[in-house]
Amino acid sequence: MEINSGSVFIPEMIGTALLVLLGCGVVAGVLLAKSKAENAGWVVITFGWGFAVMVGAFSVADYGGAQLNPAVTIGVWAASGFSSDFADKIPSYIGGQFVGAFIGATLVYLAYLVHWKDTEDSGLKLAVFSTGPAIRNTVANLITEIIGTFVLVFGILAITSNSGVAKSGIGVLFVAFLVVGIGMSLGGPTGYAINPARDLGPRIMHAILPIPGKGDSDWTYAWIPVVGPLIGGLIGGMFYHWIFPI
Numbered sequence: 713m714e715i716n717s718g719s720v721f722i723p724e725m726i727g728t729a730l731l732v733l734l735g736c737g738v739v740a741g742v743l744l745a746k747s748k749a750e751n752a753g754w755v756v757i758t759f760g761w762g763f764a765v766m767v768g769a770f771s772v773a774d775y776g777g778a779q780l781n782p783a784v785t786i787g788v789w790a791a792s793g794f795s796s797d798f799a800d801k802i803p804s805y806i807g808g809q810f811v812g813a814f815i816g817a818t819l820v821y822l823a824y825l826v827h828w829k830d831t832e833d834s835g836l837k838l839a840v841f842s843t844g845p846a847i848r849n850t851v852a853n854l855i856t857e858i859i860g861t862f863v864l865v866f867g868i869l870a871i872t873s874n875s876g877v878a879k880s881g882i883g884v885l886f887v888a889f890l891v892v893g894i895g896m897s898l899g900g901p902t903g904y905a906i907n908p909a910r911d912l913g914p915r916i917m918h919a920i921l922p923i924p925g926k927g928d929s930d931w932t933y934a935w936i937p938v939v940g941p942l943i944g945g946l947i948g949g950m951f952y953h954w955i956f957p958i
Contacts, residue, residue: 720776720801724808725815728780728909731768732816733823735761736914740820740840744827758895766888773884781907782806783945787865790949793957806909813913817841820914821921834927841914843903843937844930853933856901857940858947860894864906865948873956905937912938 738760741749749756769778779785785805789798820840821828831837838844845853867890877883895904905911912934919929 719804721804721808721811723772723775723778724780724805725812727768727772727778728809728812728913729768729815729819730771730812731764731780732813732910732914733819734764734767735910736817736820736840737823738764740824740827743831743836743839744824745831747824747827754899755896758892758899761895762888762892765891766884769887770884776805778884779805780809780812780909781864781941781945782809782909783861783907783941784865784868785809785945786942787869787945787949787952790946791869791953793953809909810913813909814917817914817917818921821917821923828926829924832925834925837923837926838915838918838928838930839903841918842911842929842934843905844933845902845936846900848933850936853902853936854940854943856898857905857937858944860898860902860904861906861941861944862948862951863894863898864890865945866952869949869952869956902937906941906944908938908941 738749738757741747741760742752742757744750765780768780772778777788779788782805785802789795789802792798824840828837835844868887871877871883871886871890874883877886891906894906898904915929915934918926
């Protein structure tokens with residue numbers, strides 16, 4: 713359907729809220745004390761995030777493209793040859809994504825309301841909302857996020873541009889498995905934010921919400937899962953346009 717710059721805000725908000733609710737929700741289930749999913753492990757988290765992408769994107773796919781990620785939005789813009797028509801939509805896309813991330817993170821907080829107090833480790837509470845590196849190294853962490861997001865954006869563009877996939881309607885499922893694959897293969901070093909709204913939005917809510925014993929929100933690291941994905945998305949879109957001009 714044809715969309716204007718204003719109409720994408722609400723679909724992006726709803727889709728991103730579902731994405732963050734289910735994505736951060738699976739992390740909460742695995743990490744927080746006395747959850748029935750406690751210690752379920754990395755595979756559960758990667759599949760949970762993949763399904764979160766699938767639900768969020770499928771729910772609003774007919775109402776604006778279901779980008780749900782500023783890095784994807786920038787990548788799609790680059791793949792279009794930096795179209796001025798698409799540029800007009802970027803503020804609505806990204807604005808909706810961040811508002812949706814705030815809503816989704818707040819719903820996770822409420823869903824696990826009685827588990828925060830019983831979880832002693834403040835780092836685990838932060839990990840529910842945002843990513844952090846396994847080994848803190850600015851250059852290495854940034855490179856990991858760039859590579860992961862490059863794969864995400866290039867993969868999404870390849871999947872959604874395939875006429876057979878588009879006609880079959882299973883593109884969203886393929887994107888979900890792409891996210892699972894990135895998590896399993898490239899998620900170990902940084903927790904694979906690959907989405908500035910997914911990381912920064914919930915991190916802001918972590919700072920705001922009255923979470924018992926939450927500690928700080930690690931603002932010294934917070935720029936990496938924003939800048940890295942934006943660079944990776946931009947490169948992914950430009951590379952795709954160079955090889956397969958849209």
